Amino acid sequence: MNEMNIGRLLRSATTGYVFGCSVPEPEVPHFGMFVKAPAQRGQSEVVGLIYNIAIEDDLFVRQMAATPNLSETYIQDQRANRQVPIEVSVLCVGYRNGGQYAHALPPQPPITLDWINTCADAEVRDFTQRHDYLQLILDAPDAPADELIVAALQRAVESRPPEDRERYRREAGRELAKLLSRDLPRLQRLLKRLAP
Amino acid sequence: MTDSELDKFGIFKKSDAPRDNSIGIVIGGSLSKGLDVRLDFGDVEHGVPAGKIIEDMAVGKYVVIGGKSKKFFAIVTDISLDSNNPDLPKAPPDPDDTFTADVYGSSIAFGRLQVSPMLLMDEESKEPRPVKTIPAHFSKVYEATPQDVNLVFGQEDASHWHIGSPLDMEGVKVNLDLKRFVERSSGVFGKSGTGKSFITRTILAGIIKAQSAVNLIFDMHNDYGWAVRDEHGREYKGLRQLFTSGVQVITLDPETSRHRGSKVDGTLQIGLDQIEPEDVEMLAGVFGLSDVQVGALYYLRRKLGKQWIAQLLDEHDTAAVDELEEAEKVQKGTLRAIQRKFEMFRPDRMGFIRNGMPPDDMVDYIFNALNRGTNIVLEFGVYGNTLAAYVLVANFLTRRIHAKYVDKKNKAAGQVGEEPKPLVITIEEAHKFLDPDIAQHTIFGNIARELRKYNVTLLIVDQRPSGIDDEVMSQIGTRVTCLLDNEADIKAVFSGVSGAGQLREVLARLDTQQQALILGHAVPMPVVVKTRDYDEKLYEAVVDSVGTSRKHAERKKAIDGEE
Missing domain, CATH: 1.10.150 (DNA polymerase; domain 1)
Known part of the structure; x- marks a missing residue:
């Protein structure tokens, strides 16, 4: 996957941000996707994982939903020209500064209306060489941590060439085992889903 | 930014450097009870599947611990399984789920070693010294390399005899310091059929080759003098065949010796008088x-x-x-x-007893031969099966020869004669001579207790060391022990050895043949060896030395003559 714009930032904090976009494409954005947003006036990029996509209603939708015999043209028009954007929540799992990735919370969050981009395969590969970001996911109070870990690791596996995937799965599994050695049932569930 | 541009950053890339040969780290323990070592997890990427490190270990193996300023040599005394989570035994991974099992085996479940530190080296010391301290927490533990073992056991030379190789280290020589071996009484122990006779014969060949002592061997089962066959029918040379000039066989039973084809140099007869x-x-x-x-x-x-x-x-x-x-x-x-x-x-x-006095005084003959440096093998022939005959003859000769040694030694102390040559007396079924009830009074008990005061020591060969008097056992300098499984025998072998408790497991796990635990005076630290094959190579090693020593003697004689 190559880098692409997928929305603009609505609100942000050190631990995460929310961006808005119009009706989603079938492929983007999706749960567990690595995205990035500029910060510190372009000095750094905040890397995050999408953990929630919320499609809110508005007055028109409410009225239309109650309208009998609604034509397809109206429906498509409402979707294309929504009054309220679709809100995508992102958990910050690291940042890049001067070419180096850090698996830590960013010094500054991105600013409103900054463009949000997807991370290209090479970026995902580089960012996931180490696994320290998994701890940030486990510590996140709002995100569904286990689901997000599985989705993020699957994405990290897919970003690698086939011959490298098994090794990566094992390494990631070992890291999870270190982090969750005290919670064997949870670990076992995660490993089952991570297994090839 | 494109993929290739990002790839060049190479950020977070794991090191592809090969693993060092460390196997774990020290996590606790004490000098008296041994050290706790946590074994490393598997690392498939570097060719170490989960569990391999554990399965590659063996009690009796050597490890080296790299402390902060010292290097420690230790022996593995126990191996166990452990994990980061005490609940793991209750919730093991599904055996069919190889991925989970592999992950567990390389991150949660690990092996533990109990190792007993024996020697240490620091920057100042040139050779290893006995340990008086232990390595610090988290010191790395390595499998000992051939260089490490050589450093401990030295090179084979005139007085160091190659006795075997450490476990899994074919080609590395463990050498017995023969000078120290004969300084004190020694023992070869082990159940029947574990190869006591072969090890004893190898050691005796070394002593004769190095001329560190002369030997008087009470050969109960005709194992040492002439050719002997193993259970597969293979024939091995006896000492008389290996050292044609330095060994004489005296028999009690000339007929059996003749039937066996043994070359005999004399017949022992004892007069009733x-x-x-x-x-x-x-x-x-x-x-x-x-x-x-x-x-x-x-x-x-x-x-x-x-x-x-x-x-x-x-x-x-x-x-x-x-x-x-x-x-x-x-x-x-x-x-x-x-x-x-x-x-x-x-x-x-x-049949070896006759009325009155025998025609030759064999006691004098044997004593003189020993003093000339000739080793004597006393073959019992059929009388080996009669314990009374064996005990009588061994006691009869030893008492008299010991008395002559005492006399000669005392004269040497008074400077009216030469020192007698150090003598090693080999006895089998030693518990019959060193039973706690009689060891206090018998000549063998005395010899074992007086150490080398009169230049006489024992090499006792026995399968029931528990039957030997404790006081005698505690005086045994070097113990070569093949497999023993009786608790009392194992306990007896370790009596008088500090830190022995940890070695028990090592002893109980020896192979049934050709493996022995050697500890004591003649080795710098306890060692489990696969004993050297008693074969052509050994014959050559012995012949070389005999040839060399003979040449040396001839040369010396020539030089002396010239003077």
């Missing part, structure tokens, strides 16, 4: 003599004179014995019991 009560006393256990009967022996000898046994056995002229009976100095029952038991001494029961 030579036998003293002290020679018989040690047979008390074998004959079933009571304390009263043993006491009576001395009285009978005093009253009846040199021919006391002959008179007791004489069925025609019973006057002297009758007189004793009438005088009631010895109870009739006691006298009859002694007579009954002395039936064993009749020349037709023990």
Whole structure:
């Protein structure tokens, strides 16, 4: 996957941000996707994982939903020209500064209306060489941590060439085992889903 | 930014450097109880699947611990399984789920070693010294390399004899310091069929080759002198064949020796008149003599004179014995019991016994041969199966030769003679001589206790070390122990050895053949060896040395002559 714009930032904090976009494409954005947003006036990029996509209603939708015999043209028009954007929540799992990735919370969050981009395969590969970001996911109070870990690791596996995937799965599994050695049932569930 | 541009950053890339050969880290322990080592997890990427490190370990293996300023040599004494989570045994991964099992095996479940530190080296010391401290927490543990083992056991040389190789280290030599080996009494222990005789013969070959002592070998089962066959029918050379000039075989049973094709250099005969009560006393256990009967022996000898046994056995002229009976100095029952038991001494029961005195004084002959540096193998032939004969002859000869050694040593101390050559007396079934009930009084007990005071030490070969007196066992300098599984025997082997508790497991896990645990005076630290093959290579090593030493002697003679 190559880098692409997928929305603009609505609100942000050190631990995460929310961006808005119009009706989603079938492929983007999706749960567990690595995205990035500029910060510190372009000095750094905040890397995050999408953990929630919320499609809110508005007055028109409410009225239309109650309208009998609604034509397809109206429906498509409402979707294309929504009054309220679709809100995508992102958990910050690291940042890049001067070419180096850090698996830590960013010094500054991105600013409103900054463009949000997807991370290209090479970026995902580089960012996931180490696994320290998994701890940030486990510590996140709002995100569904286990689901997000599985989705993020699957994405990290897919970003690698086939011959490298098994090794990566094992390494990631070992890291999870270190982090969750005290919670064997949870670990076992995660490993089952991570297994090839 | 494109993929290739990002790839060049190479950020977070794991090191592709090969693993060092460390196997774990020290996590606790003590000098007295041994160290706790946590084994590393598997690392498939570097060719170490989960669990391999554990399975590659073995009790008795050597490890080296790299402390902060010192290097420690230790021996593995126990191996166990452990995990980061105490609940793991209750919730193991599904055996079919290889991914989870692999992940667990390389991150949660690990192996633990119990290692016993033995030696240490620091920057100042050139050779390893006994440990008096332990390595710090988290010191790395490595499998010992051949260089490490060589550093500990030194190179094979004139007085260091290659006895075997450490476990899984074919080609690395463990050398026995023969000079130290003969300094104190030593023992070769092990159950029947574990290769005691082969190890003993290898050690004896080394002692003879190095000329660190002369040997008097009481060869109960005809194992040492001439050719011997193993259970597969393969023939091995005896010491007489290996050292044609330095070894003589004296037999008690010339007929059997002739049948076996042994070359014999003399025949031992013992005259009834030579036998003293002290020679018989040690047979008390074998004959079933009571304390009263043993006491009576001395009285009978005093009253009846040199021919006391002959008179007791004489069925025609019973006057002297009758007189004793009438005088009631010895109870009739006691006298009859002694007579009954002395039936064993009749020349037709023990063919090497003859009436009166033998034509040659073999005691002098053997003593002189030993002093010339000639090793003596005393072959028992069929009498090896008669314990009474073995005990009688071993005791008879040893008492007299020891007395001569004491005399010669005392004269040497007074500077009226040469020091006698150090002598090693090899006895089998040693517990019959060193039983706690008799070891206090017997010549063998004395020799074991007096160390090398009179240049005589023992090499005891036994399968029941628990039957040997504790005091004697604690004086044994070097113990070469093959497999033993009886608790009491294992305990006996370790009596008087500090930190022995940790080595018990090592001993109990030896292979049934060709493996031995060597500990004590002649090795710098306990070692489990796969003993050297007794084969052509050993023959060559011995022949080389004999050839060299002979050449050396000839050369020296020539030089002396020139002077």
